[in-house]
Amino acid sequence: MRSIVNLVVIDSSDSLRPPAFDIMMIIISSLGAALATIQPISEPHVAARIILDPTLFAATIFLALRGSAGIAGLIQRGIMDVYLSYPVSRRSVFLIIYISRVVLPAGTLLVSPLLVAAIVLFPVVSRDPASYIIVFAAYLVQAVMFGSIFLLLGLVARSTGSASVASITVYFAYNITSLLLSIIGTTLRSDSMTSLADAMSFYYMVYRSMLGVEVELWQFLLVPAILLLVILAGYIYFTRRFEPR
Amino acid sequence: MIRELIPRILVLVGVAVILAALIAEAVGAKDHVEWGVSIDTSSNPGAAMTVFAFSSSGVVSISVEGAKSIYYMKLKGDPMIALRQLSTINISLVDQTLVQDIRAGVAYGAAGLKTNPLLLKALPLLANIIPVEVKTPEGGNNSLRIALHGGQGVLVVVEPDGDRVTFSMEYRVTGYRRLDTNILIASGFLVSVAGLVFYRMLRSW
Amino acid sequence: MEKIVVVSEVWKRFGKVQALQGVSLEVNKGAIVGLLGPNGAGKTTLLRIILGLMRRDRGLVELQGRDPYRDPRSRHGVGVVFERPVLPESLPVKELLMAAARIHGTSKDQVDEAIAESGLEGHEWKPFNALSAGLKQRAAIAHALVSDPVLLIADEPTSNLDPLERAKILNLLVELNARRGLTVLVSSHVVSEVLRVSQELVIMSRGRVRLRGPPEEVLGGLNIVRVRTSDPESLWKLLSSAGFEARVSGLNVELDVDGAHGKLFKVLSAAASQGLTIYSVDFVEAGLENVIGGEDA
Numbered sequence: 001m002r003s004i005v006n007l008v009v010i011d012s013s014d015s016l017r018p019p020a021f022d023i024m025m026i027i028i029s030s031l032g033a034a035l036a037t038i039q040p041i042s043e044p045h046v047a048a049r050i051i052l053d054p055t056l057f058a059a060t061i062f063l064a065l066r067g068s069a070g071i072a073g074l075i076q077r078g079i080m081d082v083y084l085s086y087p088v089s090r091r092s093v094f095l096i097i098y099i100s101r102v103v104l105p106a107g108t109l110l111v112s113p114l115l116v117a118a119i120v121l122f123p124v125v126s127r128d129p130a131s132y133i134i135v136f137a138a139y140l141v142q143a144v145m146f147g148s149i150f151l152l153l154g155l156v157a158r159s160t161g162s163a164s165v166a167s168i169t170v171y172f173a174y175n176i177t178s179l180l181l182s183i184i185g186t187t188l189r190s191d192s193m194t195s196l197a198d199a200m201s202f203y204y205m206v207y208r209s210m211l212g213v214e215v216e217l218w219q220f221l222l223v224p225a226i227l228l229l230v231i232l233a234g235y236i237y238f239t240r241r242f243e244p245r
Numbered sequence: 246m247i248r249e250l251i252p253r254i255l256v257l258v259g260v261a262v263i264l265a266a267l268i269a270e271a272v273g274a275k276d277h278v279e280w281g282v283s284i285d286t287s288s289n290p291g292a293a294m295t296v297f298a299f300s301s302s303g304v305v306s307i308s309v310e311g312a313k314s315i316y317y318m319k320l321k322g323d324p325m326i327a328l329r330q331l332s333t334i335n336i337s338l339v340d341q342t343l344v345q346d347i348r349a350g351v352a353y354g355a356a357g358l359k360t361n362p363l364l365l366k367a368l369p370l371l372a373n374i375i376p377v378e379v380k381t382p383e384g385g386n387n388s389l390r391i392a393l394h395g396g397q398g399v400l401v402v403v404e405p406d407g408d409r410v411t412f413s414m415e416y417r418v419t420g421y422r423r424l425d426t427n428i429l430i431a432s433g434f435l436v437s438v439a440g441l442v443f444y445r446m447l448r449s450w
Numbered sequence: 451m452e453k454i455v456v457v458s459e460v461w462k463r464f465g466k467v468q469a470l471q472g473v474s475l476e477v478n479k480g481a482i483v484g485l486l487g488p489n490g491a492g493k494t495t496l497l498r499i500i501l502g503l504m505r506r507d508r509g510l511v512e513l514q515g516r517d518p519y520r521d522p523r524s525r526h527g528v529g530v531v532f533e534r535p536v537l538p539e540s541l542p543v544k545e546l547l548m549a550a551a552r553i554h555g556t557s558k559d560q561v562d563e564a565i566a567e568s569g570l571e572g573h574e575w576k577p578f579n580a581l582s583a584g585l586k587q588r589a590a591i592a593h594a595l596v597s598d599p600v601l602l603i604a605d606e607p608t609s610n611l612d613p614l615e616r617a618k619i620l621n622l623l624v625e626l627n628a629r630r631g632l633t634v635l636v637s638s639h640v641v642s643e644v645l646r647v648s649q650e651l652v653i654m655s656r657g658r659v660r661l662r663g664p665p666e667e668v669l670g671g672l673n674i675v676r677v678r679t680s681d682p683e684s685l686w687k688l689l690s691s692a693g694f695e696a697r698v699s700g701l702n703v704e705l706d707v708d709g710a711h712g713k714l715f716k717v718l719s720a721a722a723s724q725g726l727t728i729y730s731v732d733f734v735e736a737g738l739e740n741v742i743g744g745e746d747a
Binding site for chain 2 (some may be wrong): 009012016018022025026029030032033034036037038039040041042043045047050082104108109112113115116119120121123124131206209211212214
């Protein structure tokens, strides 16, 4: 455990390195500030969704560019060699880069505008903080899912440029697929297609259920299932096949 | 670096809160909005109006002039989408007007409906799918008062009594409160200072 | 004698390239073993497999009695210096060393000692990317020493340094071996460096171990030497005046050292100090061409 914490300290010095990360934080916090003040948001879960919708986009692009390329750079520059030369298992090193390159940046980028909104809209958010946090958790799951895909791409791509391009491509492909399913589903009046399009956004499913709209169980499980599969694929690749060169 | 993450977040959040106070002073939220529109129904067998509380909660009062029958549905989700989806049952929209009032957290719009008049009369049959309610106006005028939560909307479909249908809408925000501007500036300042003090403490350890 | 590294019949392939072909090697505790060979001989691959950074296709590897690929405990007390001195860039070096020490389970005193031993004092609070090439290498050595190592694995530790810095780093390895009993496995393609520090020499070429043993024994069998230089005529004169029978062929000077390897390297050092550039020193033996090369002065 001590090794994991200390290696997270070392790796986060690169993954959360200022000023790029701080600039991103101040931009999305300011956006959160603007969104929280220019409209009369009356309910905590609505506040969380309004603040986090644009933030998720920004956080995901950041993870694609900085996270994925960061991992590829880690391998390119030889720092992965240093990590793997510590008396720490590959399982632990995978966990460390997962925390440092995916969970911490995604969580921090989503939480900072949410904190701003919580202060500005304190009388509203304090009425039901749990629903505010639940919506945040749903967005975090979505961001971490994208981040996990980017991490896997960064490990496989090995070059920073390829990792960024592949990550951005996958991100847009995912969203375009969801959009196309929605359009085609509406045009063909196919409920299953529109339901699948909706289910590709975990936060939307959680939000809709909070509005009282019926959401099927599989729609809740789709994104977490993708997340688990990608983590498993990354874990198996890193612990059994990955070789820094 | 990770040790300094919390003070970094605090400093930036504090700055953003101060910014929020300035934005609130310049372009703060509204708690009330009124709107009206008149739709030519001489060549259309119906008219529709929709209100969607996308970020606020509130009470909407809609009055309709020139209506023979009014069907209205309260929807969880965006009724703009429902309005567009009317095309799937061969009801098309004409003379569409759509206003998105971000400062009131509400979007509203109206349109003429081009369709077979029988289809409009059949709308209540959808009641087992969506909760369509019917109002029979007295003397061609009627008004509705509906409470909307954030993310909810209302769709009103009117069978006209003559050549024009006039919608008037008033929306009053409920349940919204934010911290006072001065308190925001003070708390933003405090949060930033707390972040700096925390940072200094970490450095001196 | 306790063996700290055991490599037996190890094979490794990268696509169409057979990087290692049945390599076997043993490192005794307390020894300095030099791994010598030209670029592409498989030295780095072998060291990476010994450290568990890479899988082997076949064969056995034991680091402190454990399989390094499967058991991270095998790397306890193993310090590593990579060819390119790379560490996370933006963290002050001392903070990084403290974190590394906590990972290895060593103390803050060990960090201070590593900084002093590596000659990094006065620069330890700078971020790694603010250091010069020589200081970066020193930081990398300090990083290897915070583990309070029983074994130091150094892959071409002097490759990016000027001659003065090279000498300091090599002296440090010898000193640590003498003072702490530190076992050192050092790779290089520069003959004179490895000869200077090693008690045992392993010569690799094209993925195989070609020769192994004490330096005098190993080099004793390699008498035909080809030196590539910027000024073959001047070098020929220096060699002739030292009693060697040499002949010039293009930019190469070839000679039979007849066991006088130490004398040859003295002449080459003198030549380098006079401004001659020595591009490479190849030991040419039947079936063993270009075993060693790349001495650049």
